[in-house]
Amino acid sequence: MKKLEKIDLFDFRLENGKQRPYIPLFYQTFGQPIGSAPTVVVNHALTGNSNVSGENGWWNDVIGAEKIIDTNYFTVIAFNIPGNGYDDNFGNLITNYKDFSIRDVARIFWEGLSFLKINDVFAVIGGSLGGAVAWEMAVLKPNAVHNLIPIATDWKATDWVIANVLIQDQILNNSDDPIADARLHAMLLYRTPQSVNQRFQRNKFQDSSVFQIENWLANHGIKLKNRFRLSAYKLMNHLLKTNDITRDRGNFLTVVNDIQGNIHVIAVDTDYFFIPEENRETVESLKPIKENVFYHEIQSIHGHDAFLIEFEQLAQILAPIFNKQKQNHYVSA
Structure with a gap:
């Protein structure tokens, strides 16, 4: 690097x-x-x-x-x-x-x-x-x-962006697991229903009762939590509103x-x-x-x-x- x-x-x-x-x-x-x-x-x-x-x-x-x-x-x-x-x-x-x-x-x-x-x-x-x-x-x-x-x-x-910034801000300030939970919501803004449906097709994760889409979203939340700071997320999200x-x-x-x-x-x-x-x-x-x-x-x-x-x-x-x-x-x- x-x-x-x-x-x-x-x-x-x-x-x-x-x-x-x-x-x-x-x-x-x-x-x-x-x-x-x-x-x-x-x-x-x-x-x-x-x-x-x-x-x-x-x-x-x-x-x-x-x-x-x-x-x-x-x-x-x-x-x-x-x-x-x-x-x-x-x-x-x-x-x-x-x-x-x-x-x-x-x-x-x-x-x-x-x-x-x-x-x-x-x-x-x-x-x-x-x-x-x-x-x-x-x-x-x-x-x-x-x-x-x-x-x-x-x-x-x-107004659509401002509304979603508010939702993200509420999650970041009120969730018990703020970075991961906010990321779940954000990922669905960044993709489309067609993209998600085509990729996962209602399949389960391995032999569990967990759907692959649920596992995918959870992993995105975990990965972001491991490399991002809560204060950074709050700031970057807020900037979009300005x-x-x-x-x-x-x-x-x-x-x-x-x-x-x-x-x-x-x-x-x-x-x-x-x-x-x-x-x-x-x-x-x-x-x-x-x-x-x-x-x-x-x-x-x-x-x-x-x-x-x-x-x-x-x-x-x-x-x-x-x-x-x-x-x-x-x-x-």
């Missing part, structure tokens, strides 16, 4: 006006040295982290040598959302999780990039929660992101029109969490005022999690974006 690096941020004022005297920002880099190649920022999802490539990399099918996001050509940077616990330092966990917003996270990431002397990036890409942070990053610095690539996400929290790039800024078209880079919205046709209809409406509303906005859709039975499953489709969507940059480089060279 690539070594975790740390940036110390001091006297950071949150969106709600509260002051954080110190925030440690942990990150990992992959591929080419910083400053020597185009930069790609990868934002992790709710239970993810900065380890996007290499040993135990959660996006190895997309990021790496000779992959779509080619580490032989690009510099890849992935930050950990502060408080996600990936640094394994209990002192860096956040208890006052409702003080933070996605906008705070995006500002923190830009602070980190500024520290690294990176003023603009070839792409910001992320799925789910990470894609929401990507939207906010592009709005904060509309001239600094050449390609905004939000996947299986949205620029705002819909997603809104128009808050205190004006209407959507005015806000997004300032973004100069290409916008590639990638949805999943069966996503029951960030529904594709919302993404289609976003793109259709932007087309009259922006020529460089594009809609892509992953076709999958698996629902929201398809962005972590349907790698071949995702690679086909991403290939023209990243290969064009490489081709331009080789032609000019």
Whole structure:
């Protein structure tokens, strides 16, 4: 695994006006040295982290040598959302999780990039929660992101998302086994009835009376409990509710029109969490005022999690974006 690096941020004022005297920002880099190649920022999802490539990399099918996001050509940077616990330092966990917003996270990431002397990036890409942070990053610095690539996400929290965040928060604060129980509910948001029914077909687990679907869900709960912290789960879940790039800024078209880079919205046709209809409406509303906005859709039975499953489709969507940059480089060279 690539070594975790740390940036110390001091006297950071949150969106709600509260002051954080110190925030440690942990990150990992992959591929080419910083400053020597185009930069790609990868934002992790709710239970993810900065380890996007290499040993135990959660996006190895997309990021790496000779992959779509080619580490032989690009510099890849992935930050950990502060408080996600990936640094394994209990002192860096956040208890006052409702003080933070996605906008705070995006500002923190830009602070980190500024520290690294990176003023603009070839792409910001992320799925789910990470894609929401990507939207906010592009709005904060509309001239600094050449390609905004939000996947299986949205620029705002819909009522459906807010409702499910509340359910998750209630489970996390009231269950006797909060991480595992919250994960049971979450997994059914991330998949579809068709995916679950096709996979398990009402079969029992070995010779027991337990259904395979029950065993599968229980194992997901146990696995997450073994690698995730309760305070991290509460924070990441809460952040989803705070997603809104128009808050205190004006209407959507005015806000997004300032973004100069290409916008590639990638949805999943069966996503029951960030529904594709919302993404289609976003793109259709932007087309009259922006020529460089594009809609892509992953076709999958698996629902929201398809962005972590349907790698071949995702690679086909991403290939023209990243290969064009490489081709331009080789032609000019």
